[in-house]
Amino acid sequence: MGISVVKATGETEPFSEDKLRVSIQRAGIKRSLQEETLKHVKEKLYPNIPTSEIYKHITEYLGANDSYKGARYSLKQSIMDLGPTGYPFEDFVSEILKKEGYATQVRSILTGKCVSHEVDVIAQKDNKRIMIEAKFHNQSGTRTDVQVSLYTHSRFEDIKDKYNLNEAWLVTNTKVTADALSYALCSGMGIVSWSYPKEGSLRELVEKYNLHPITILTTLSKNQKQQLLENHIVLCKDLTGDVLDLLIDLSLERKKQVLEQAKSLSS
Numbered sequence: 001m002g003i004s005v006v007k008a009t010g011e012t013e014p015f016s017e018d019k020l021r022v023s024i025q026r027a028g029i030k031r032s033l034q035e036e037t038l039k040h041v042k043e044k045l046y047p048n049i050p051t052s053e054i055y056k057h058i059t060e061y062l063g064a065n066d067s068y069k070g071a072r073y074s075l076k077q078s079i080m081d082l083g084p085t086g087y088p089f090e091d092f093v094s095e096i097l098k099k100e101g102y103a104t105q106v107r108s109i110l111t112g113k114c115v116s117h118e119v120d121v122i123a124q125k126d127n128k129r130i131m132i133e134a135k136f137h138n139q140s141g142t143r144t145d146v147q148v149s150l151y152t153h154s155r156f157e158d159i160k161d162k163y164n165l166n167e168a169w170l171v172t173n174t175k176v177t178a179d180a181l182s183y184a185l186c187s188g189m190g191i192v193s194w195s196y197p198k199e200g201s202l203r204e205l206v207e208k209y210n211l212h213p214i215t216i217l218t219t220l221s222k223n224q225k226q227q228l229l230e231n232h233i234v235l236c237k238d239l240t241g242d243v244l245d246l247l248i249d250l251s252l253e254r255k256k257q258v259l260e261q262a263k264s265l266s267s
Contacts (some may be wrong), residue, residue: 006050008141015045022132027072029062037061052140063218071265075206076194078216079173081225088229090120092213093171094136095235096202097123099209102130112158119159121171126170128166130190131219135172144172144193146179153187173202212236212265219258220261224250236262247250 003015017038024034040061041054059074071078082088087107094104102123108170110117123133135144149170157166169190170176174233176184176193184191206212213234215225223255224247233243239262244255 003045004048005054006048008051024073024221049085065196071218074216078213080138081215082213083136086134086136089136089173090134091234094121096205096211099198101125110159110163114158117155129164130167130169131165132171135170138175142174144176144180146177146183149180149183153189180237201218210266216265217258217261219254219261237266
């Protein structure tokens, strides 16, 4: 009988070596290290092992063997680490949309027919204006539910005519429930989640443009990352020597290491 794993949602499913291999391949890890990592993880398996423990074994093994490239495997967690507020995630979504050719504004206050709304991101391209709700979660296993789809659509209806908005999108860093997806599609909303749609999901867009958040870096402390986020620095590609001067406790040697890792993750 095969080994089962327990997901963050509490659901169980059979352990899949193929699924695990694909997740490691997506991180751009060299082939020889992929196979070594799989072997390492399989030696640690036991019945009903939490997927979080498998993730920990992988990140620790990759970190010990290729810390710069190994950091790519922690993409999902690094996006969750953009918190505790949702503001850095709004900036992150804005930067992704810019790569897709949109002009963006973040955190706009718009007065609707009924009430005022703070719109996370407004994106414009080809005479189309889109209201975007950037729904951020920092807990593994959380899914964006139908209530978020409902209030996003409701806010759009309140402000769309006054501000010439053509569409509403819901963008989230987690998966969405079946009802949340059904309502969004039924009401004509766009939706981008961690893994939906297959082409154009949040994960796929980050990997396509190498837009890794600074929270993925292993060469910075949690406090140092937070300082940068508070200054609206969210992407590894935006790190320069001048930007790192914001961190007065960062040594010249560590600054060099940070820039090397950031460059590795942005190329």
